[in-house]
Amino acid sequence: MRIIPISLPTPFYVGPVNVYLIAEDPITLIDTGPKTKETIEALRDGLRKVGFRVSDIRRILLTHAHEDHCGLAKSIRDEAKDAEVLVHAWESGHRIGRLEYDDHRTLLVRAGVTPDEIESMRKVYEGVRQYADSFEPGEYGELRDEEELEFNAGALKTLHTPGHTPGSCSFVREADRTVIAGDCVLKRITPNPVLSPDPVDPSKRFASLSEYLVSLARLRSFAPTLVHGGHGAPVNDFEELFNRYLRAIRERQAAVIGLLPKSGATAWEVAQQMFPDADDVHRFLSVSEAVAHLDLAHSEGKIAVEFADGVEVYRRLS
């Protein structure tokens, strides 16, 4: 089974996104890139170089429903005459290219984000959502954990690896322990555990960072030899990266706890101290990061949290 990486441009700060062509029947594309003219042209070029066309694609697998990964799914599906689109059911919070903003608003209010700030985050999101076509329920199939995706030659095992988003999935070729991991594993950056409603109970927050730690450990149990991420170069020393991630998470947790004043602070106040210069979409990502670390520290019994006037206030224990 040939796995062919294709790098595509995005209009986002993160830079190019990696999508993967599985050049075996049924011809499968893992992730699509955002919906821009430059991206679809680069995809056509990339496919042509290896002897394929968009219309050859029979199946589209989405690692997750962020615009840089799923944006072109609908137009490729249409051009390829109803290629099958598969995504994990827990990605429904994003409705594939359409964030359920009301659920997010509730979470942002609880994190202490001010109404003005929430409004400007919403505007930033309105700018981002143009890079993906949304899917209605019934227009896509569901990826299931441990499901074997068969090809003419070989198979990929789907692994549900939540954390970056609730429905993030990775794909493992067990024959040589190659993994395609989307934004679950990135060579240069520790993936952001994005603030998300819990898919099971949207009034609650998804425990993104503790889920992420479980996903990393699960990937590690396959002893990957090569991990293809959603951005940047592949990782051929997963063990080193795994340990680096754990260290980075522990260091950041200590820093976050250190930022809590005696009187307590909201996640938004912590985020502003951690990333005072964050602008644009990074203001949302900074509060995501703060909430994720505070939640993990709280679940580990290291800090206390009180709910007062609709806002969560975190305190050090002593």
Ligand SMILES: [Zn+2]
């Ligand atoms: Zn992502």
Ligand SMILES: [Zn+2]
């Ligand atoms: Zn990404």
